[in-house]
Amino acid sequence: MSATQAEQVAGMLKALADPTRLRLLSHITAQGCQEVCACNLTDELGITQPTVSHHMKKLVDAGLVTREQRGKWAHYSIIPAAFDQLRTLLDLS
Template sequence: MSKPRLPLTVTGVCDPGPLVRQPLTAADAEDLAGVFKALSDPVRLRLLSAIAARAGQEACVCDVSDGLEVSQPTISHHLKVLREAGVLTSERRASWVYYRVVPAALRRLSDVLAAEAGLGVTA
């Protein structure tokens, strides 16, 4: 025969500390998740880095594909994902497409990560 179950008694009360800032809203988290998802691919990170490393944080598509072991259509797909995530913009010049980093988008990610890490953000 099994022992009868005794009701659980709470010996302590959870005492959460005060909020020092507002947590992310559902909408902000959804938006940021899309950007982080776009950046979660190693090829996309390398493409972003290759563009950011250029003067003016801008590069022609022909300049960023060197050293990547993927096809040109795959590179185009990855650049499209980064563009749709708002991390890059693009501009057609004659027969080439130039990509540029969107500093405000990266700053937003940096600010969110700094806040989550408890670091003061300075502007």
């Protein structure tokens, strides 16, 4: 693994090392990894919009999800290739 790859993976793992972010990702994956509106994340998880925005920005910056602005609300989607990369790294078999 190159130094650049190690930095990238470390950023992903750091972003995942937060209970709120794990809950957000879990909710998105429960929707079949389809696009999810930020408006649905606040009510479903009982957290405020600023908290959702903060944590989702960390996940976007880590390259784990994408963000698309539509009017007032942001919509988030999982980046499957990022999780494939993590899965490959963590596969110890």
